[in-house]
Every structure is written in C-alpha cells, then in structure tokens.
Amino acid sequence: xxxxxxxxxxxxxxxxxxxxxxxxxxxxxxxxxxxxxxxxxxxxxxxxxxxxxxxxxxxxxxxxxxxxxxxxxxxxxxxxxxxxxxxxxxx
Numbered sequence: 001x002x003x004x005x006x007x008x009x010x011x012x013x014x015x016x017x018x019x020x021x022x023x024x025x026x027x028x029x030x031x032x033x034x035x036x037x038x039x040x041x042x043x044x045x046x047x048x049x050x051x052x053x054x055x056x057x058x059x060x061x062x063x064x065x066x067x068x069x070x071x072x073x074x075x076x077x078x079x080x081x082x083x084x085x086x087x088x089x090x091x
Contacts, residue, residue: 017047038085049074
C-alpha cells in the first residue's frame with residue numbers, strides 16, 4: 001500500500017502547524033496573553049503528533065494502527081488545549 005499521500009499530509013500538518021505556533025508565540029511575546037500561549041501549545045501538540053506518527057511508522061517497527069493512534073491522541077490533546085485557550089480568551 002502506497003502511503004505517500006499520508007506522509008505528505010503529515011508534512012503539511014507539521015509545516016502549517018509550525019506557522020501557527022510561530023505566529024501564536026510572536027503574539028504571546030507582544031501581548032503576554034496566556035490564551036495565545038495555550039493556542040500555540042495546542043497547535044504544537046497537533047503538529048508534533050503528526051510528525052511522531054510519521055516517524056513511528058516509517059522509521060521503526062510500529063504498525064500503521066499504532067502510529068495513527070498516537071497521532072489521534074496527540075490531536076485530541078492539542079484540540080482540548082485550543083478549546084481551553086479560546087474559552088479563556090478575553091472578549
């Protein structure tokens with residue numbers, strides 16, 4: 001089974017997630033808003049989870065199911081942190 005498209009999707013998640021983390025951290029440094037810090041942390045969890053899953057599957061003896069399980073849990077944690085950051089944001 002050719003999984004090049006899955007690898008490409010994981011790379012795109014890592015790249016675009018990194019861009020979001022960059023802008024969130026830059027905003028945090030300017031405003032000292034804890035919501036921006038949490039937002040960056042949440043997107044970092046999502047992006048790093050994709051990278052870890054890719055490394056697990058491509059460079060270790062892990063099967064696809066294990067790698068995608070790790071990715072799913074890191075995304076769930078990341079999105080939970082994003083929800084908390086949005087809930088704590090000042091209107």
